[in-house]
Amino acid sequence: MFPMELGVNRKGNPPHFSPAQANKVSHNHQATLPKKSSLNRRKRKNSSFKNQASKIGKRKLSQDNNAKQNLQLKRNLSAKKSTNFKSKSKRKNHQHQRKNPLRNFFWLTIYALTIIVATSTILGTAIAITKSLNITSPESNSANLTVPENAQNKAELEKLFKVSSLGKEISLLKVELEKLAEQYPQLEPEMFLVDLDTKGFVSLQGNKAIASASTIKLPILVAFFQDLDRGKIHLEEQLTLTEEIIGSGSGNMQYQEPGTKFSALEVADKMITISDNTATNMLIQRLGGQEALNQRFMDMGLTATRLQNPLPDLEGTNTTSPEDLGNLLVKIDSGELISLRSRDRLLHIMNNVVRDTLLPQGLESGAIIAHKTGDIKSVLGDAGIIDMPNGKRYIASVLVKRPDNDPQAKEFIQKASQTAYQYFKKHSQTSSFSLDKDD
Structure with a gap:
């Protein structure tokens, strides 16, 4: 009969009843109390489950955020290491390039001296042989x-x-x-x-x-x-x-x-x-x-x-x-x-x-x-x-x-x-x- 029993009217205010209606409503309310209590317990249970799910979700979200932050941190560290390695490699290459001319010059000098000594030895031997011919x-x-x-x-x-x-x-x-x-x-x-x-x-x-x-x-x-x-x-x-x-x-x-x-x-x-x-x-x-x-x-x-x-x-x-x-x-x-x-x-x-x-x-x-x-x-x-x-x-x-x-x-x-x-x-x-x- 009353669509808004034990509830509120559409404007959000408590309804107004006559005495007869009030008694009836009271009776009905008493009859429906166990059902309402069970519903409330279900709602509280659902609310608790939602809260727990929400907490779990927030915790998972927090973990995901932490994982993302850790991943980003690792990437940043890796990029920094790569940059440092490239910088060190460039410095080493630069030092190697500076050392290479000196090293090449050193070996070229040794090679030239070896050729000069060998040539002098051969010519000296040949001249000694010619002198032994004793042309007068x-x-x-x-x-x-x-x-x-x-x-x-x-x-x-x-x-x-x-x-x-x-x-x-x-x-x-x-x-x-x-x-x-x-x-x-x-x-x-x-x-x-x-x-x-x-x-x-x-x-x-x-x-x-x-x-x-x-x-x-x-x-x-x-x-x-x-x-x-x-x-x-x-x-x-x-x-x-x-x-x-x-x-x-x-x-x-x-x-x-x-x-x-x-x-x-x-x-x-x-x-x-x-x-x-x-x-x-x-x-x-x-x-x-x-x-x-x-x-x-x-x-x-x-x-x-x-x-x-x-x-x-x-x-x-x-x-x-x-x-x-x-x-x-x-x-x-x-x-x-x-x-x-x-x-x-x-x-x-x-x-x-x-x-x-x-x-x-x-x-x-x-x-x-x-x-x-x-x-x-x-x-x-x-x-x-x-x-x-x-x-x-x-x-x-x-x-x-x-x-x-x-x-x-x-x-x-x-x-x-x-x-x-x-x-x-x-x-x-x-x-x-x-x-x-x-x-």
């Missing part, structure tokens, strides 16, 4: 020859490399030549022979410097063809004879009038074929003079070859050695010093030497020799490349120191040439090849 100047009435030390050391090293490229010494031939030399006690022969096929060699005092006489014209001819290859001179170039370069002795150019012109090829040809001294002096002048040629000789690897005076050098001040002449011929044969075309022209000139009384007399018919002789009263010599009919090719260089114009020097050179020729004829070993025949 010839005995003559003139002052002894003195070669600048640095240039001589350079030439000696080149000579060592050249000797190392040869094969074994031919002992049997050496014994035969030594026995021949014993038959001429008044002579002082020096010899150097090379088998161009096997690289075997013989040297009897071959490295000893001796007066060159006209054999020095051979390296001058090589220098001429080197300049021809380099375009510094031309075969048809005209050279003028002057009074101050006229030389007495061998040759016929000395009888020409000063001012006469000759082609460069004609001058070179006369220097070798008839051993013209005036032609030699003309080429010495055209090629730059004595000192320039002496440097050229050292560049060729010649250790004892040196110009001291113009031709004729009757006192024997110009020097060479059998090994110098022999090694020069080896290089000519291999085309090492000049072009092949110049080599062919040079050998053609040397094939036409007029004087044939020395090495050519020990050869048999059919042999070909390209050579250059030398003759003054104290020294007689001949050096050349010999081609045998069987294809063998070898080099012979013989210089003999003698009493004034002793004719036995000529005889010795002829017999030495014959001995070498017969040995190579008997022990011939040439380079050959065969072509496979078609089946």
Whole structure:
């Protein structure tokens, strides 16, 4: 009946009842008290549960907040540590970069010192070896020859490399030549022979410097063809004879009038074929003079070859050695010093030497020799490349120191040439090849 029993009206005020209604309400209220009490207890229980849930929720929220704060704190600490590590790493890298140049400089210095010490040791050893070769100047009435030390050391090293490229010494031939030399006690022969096929060699005092006489014209001819290859001179170039370069002795150019012109090829040809001294002096002048040629000789690897005076050098001040002449011929044969075309022209000139009384007399018919002789009263010599009919090719260089114009020097050179020729004829070993025949 009354929607708001025991409650309040819609305005929130207690309702107003009549006495009859009040009694009824009182009765009903008493009847419903147990129910209300139970409801209140349920409400209180629910309220307690809510409170507990609320507390649990707040506690969990507090724990979550604490966890978030701890996580954020850890992140902050980690970031701080990372920043500190990067800062320390940068400082270390900076310090390492500052130390690296010093460390690199230190090791570079040690490396450079090691190279310097090793190089000095090698050069010292090489120089000591060259000194042991005991190259001496010839005995003559003139002052002894003195070669600048640095240039001589350079030439000696080149000579060592050249000797190392040869094969074994031919002992049997050496014994035969030594026995021949014993038959001429008044002579002082020096010899150097090379088998161009096997690289075997013989040297009897071959490295000893001796007066060159006209054999020095051979390296001058090589220098001429080197300049021809380099375009510094031309075969048809005209050279003028002057009074101050006229030389007495061998040759016929000395009888020409000063001012006469000759082609460069004609001058070179006369220097070798008839051993013209005036032609030699003309080429010495055209090629730059004595000192320039002496440097050229050292560049060729010649250790004892040196110009001291113009031709004729009757006192024997110009020097060479059998090994110098022999090694020069080896290089000519291999085309090492000049072009092949110049080599062919040079050998053609040397094939036409007029004087044939020395090495050519020990050869048999059919042999070909390209050579250059030398003759003054104290020294007689001949050096050349010999081609045998069987294809063998070898080099012979013989210089003999003698009493004034002793004719036995000529005889010795002829017999030495014959001995070498017969040995190579008997022990011939040439380079050959065969072509496979078609089946």
